Amino acid sequence: MYDLAPTKLKVVPLNRETLQERVYRQICDLILDGEIVPGQLVTIQAMADAFGVSHMPVREALKRLASANVLTVVSGRSIGIPQLSRDRLMDLYNVRLEVEPLAGAWAAKRISPDELEFLQEECQELKESGASENVKTYLRANRAFHFSIYRAARSESLLAIIENLWLQIGPYLNLLRGTGNLSVSDRHHQRMLECLRARDEAGTRQAVRADIEDAYDVLLKLLT
Structure with a gap:
């Protein structure tokens, strides 16, 4: 029944x-x-x-x-897209300088050999897209490279904060095209990879920080 x-x-x-x-x-x-x-x-x-x-x-x-x-x-x-004032730009900048280098330092402790190998491939793709001066391809590759590092930090909470910060600043990163910042960023990316391989937390933290600082120096000149 x-x-x-x-x-x-x-x-x-x-x-x-x-x-x-x-x-x-x-x-x-x-x-x-x-x-x-x-x-x-x-x-x-x-x-x-x-x-x-x-x-x-x-x-x-x-x-x-x-x-x-x-x-x-x-x-x-x-x-x-909300207009980006100088105050808002600096607010995003200061928060990014705290959380993204921290994620880099944690990644240096926790990244796996397979992730390092994949990151090497992404770094090469990033370099090639920068040389071709295809800004949209470069920005995608740049995002993939950075978030491979941030995911390796093994912190969902930290990753969610960083994703939101990137969504807020992302539309303005296109302004970096033709400024020469791409070649400068490549050096920082290579340094990040070297420090991650060496499990150098302080070095990774500093490389991430330097990458953000250089990009914002250019954005500030363009937006103010």
Whole structure:
């Protein structure tokens, strides 16, 4: 005999959550790749059409990014990149100087041999994309290299903070094109790799810090 009364199963609705997370990640990639630039307005409709989804997952992703100060709602149906004032730039700079070198130092203790080998490959790709002066390819490779280091720190909390910081500054990193900063960064990246191989926590911390400092020196001149 079966109990014909309907049973309420405790199942997590994966499909909708997965879709919302996928849309969120795609928007994050657009921001970090410079596809959404400062001063540009993007409508929810245009984004939903581009992703082939309804308004709901796009709206939820944008709400999440707006609450994290990554995007700003210009009107009920449009979003944009917040203007970066000198004060906001310096605020992001000072926080990055604390958390990213720390992640580098932790990575020096915890990175695996396989991760080091992969990081070597990413460093080479970064150097090649810099030589080709393809800024978008370089920025993707740069992000991949840095986050391979930060993931090796084995701290989800620290990684989440760094991801948010990069989303806020990412749209403005495109301003570094043609400034000569790419070749300078390559030296810092090579130094990071050397220090990670040597398990040199202080050296890795300093290399990450120097990379951030040089990039911000250029951004400050461009934005002020």
